[in-house]
Amino acid sequence: MTVIRTPDGIELAYECFGQPHHPSVILIMGLGAHMHIWPDALCQAIAEQGYQVLRFDNRDVGRSSALAEHGTPSLLRTWLHTKLKRKPNIPYTLKDMSRDVIALMDALDIDSAHLVGASMGGMIAQILAAKKKKRVRSLTSIMSAASSPGLPDPRLKVLLQLAKRPPPYNREAAVRYNMRMNRLIGSPGYPLDDEQLRELAETSLARSNDPAGFKRQLVAVTAAGDRRPMLGKIKAPTLVIHGSDDPLIPLRMGIDTAAAIRKAKLKVIHGMGHNLPPALVPRLTKLLAKHLKRAEKKWQKKQLKLHSRSAPLELVSGADGIPQKRLGG
Template sequence: MKHFVTSDGIELAYETFGQRQHPCVILIMGLGAQMRVWPDSLCQLLSNKGYFVVRFDNRDVGHSSHLKQHGSPSLLKAWVQQKMQRKAQIPYTLKDMSRDVVALMDTLETDSAHLVGASMGGMIAQILAAKKRKRVRSLTSIMSAGRAPGLPDPKLKVLLQLAKRPTPFNREASIRYTMRMNRLIGSPAYPMDEMELRQLAETSFDRAGSPCGFKRQLVAITAAGDRRHLLKKIKTPTLVIHGSDDPLIPARLGQDTARSIRKAKLKIIPGMGHDLPPALVPKLGKLLLKHLNKAEKKWQKRTQKRLTEQPQQHAAANDKLAPGNIHQLS
């Protein structure tokens, strides 16, 4: 695991798989989740197929900076300010988190990358695909949406409940709490067994979980509001993956995301919830590789075309400045 510090003073932890000279795939995790939620088997699968895979801890989770100085912001206040179209006074925004990804790319000396985002990570990837087109080779949005859930939404109440620190707070209580959460949002057709659930929960606790960090990220999502107008600016090859049984972000929001992005491909996976269970890795890997390979070929073809055109444009410019043409141009 490696670390770097952004220009904003945010320290981010990241891990890589594969060879640096291969096309880069950056995995962006969701709300309150650490990079290890991306299954090792998925990272290895992509790297074995010729990609340089990078996963990292978002700010406020895992081994990245925890912004405790900002305390626990009001979700209700952020929602009201967003509805009234006022600038929310919050610790940071999804745009700030998208700049963290750009800083990661700069650290890796990667001009462009394929972005794969899950849940909140999908929202961050969408922002980058719309605003930093030249740096995004493809977009994959998994169990994500183009707008924040409404405050009265009962699913948001579930999120708020999940954000509460278990009492008493100790290692075992936290592990049991995380296991219950993952059962609640998990995939009915791809359930994780008790050992898998416990291992994931233990890893999360031992790598420094932060309930307040979860709250700060949730406020950033709420303040982002409806971003569907932004999705219409995305022109990069896009794949939208969503579970038919997602209890947090319903499949209809995934469908809405795909409709908002030009030529986006939509794949609804029966029995998938709001998680990335090991049993689902083969199916996810197949979908991702098909999309990545096609997008990479398109990117390379376009890059080669630009390289071919540049000498021709340079030669044409020199012709105009040749001595015999100066008088004609004056």
């Protein structure tokens, strides 16, 4: 694990798979989740397809900066301001978090990358694909949405349950809570057994257990509002992956996301909830590999065309001695 510091003073912890000279794939994780929620097997499998794969901890989670000085913001107040179309007073926004991704790319001299975002990470990736077109080779939005869930939505109760974590000093209670929550949002078609749930919980607690940090990320999601008009500006090849049984962000929101992005492809995985279970890694690898290959080929073709247009012209002698124009470079 390595750490970079952004121009905003945020420290971001990250890890790499694959070779640095290969095209980059940046994995952006979701609400309150550390980078290791991206399965090692998935990262390694994509790297073996000929990519440099990077995963990192968002601000306020894992080994990246915890912005404790901002305290615990009010979710209800943020939602009310958003509904009344007033600018809420929150610690940071999803746009701020998208700047973290650009800062990571700049620090590693990555001019452009394929973005893969899960849940909140998909929202951050969507913003980048719309706002920073030249830096995004492709977009994959997994179990994400083009708008924030409304407060009356019963699925928000799941988020609120997630936010009510037990005190960090009671480790066993925290482990059991984490297991219960992962079972609640998990994939009914690909269930985790108790041993897997406990291992996931203990890994998560070892890396991060900050309810206030979770709340700061949650209000950023809530304040983001409806991004569908923005998504219409995305030109990068886009793949939307969503589970049929997602209890947190329902399938209809994934369908809306794909509909808002021109030529986006939608893949619905039956039995998938709001997680990335090991049993789904082969399916996700296949979907991503196919999408990345097509997008990378399109990107390279576009770059070659741009290079040809910008290359200088020089005069050369043809077979008949008449000067002809040739592309230099």
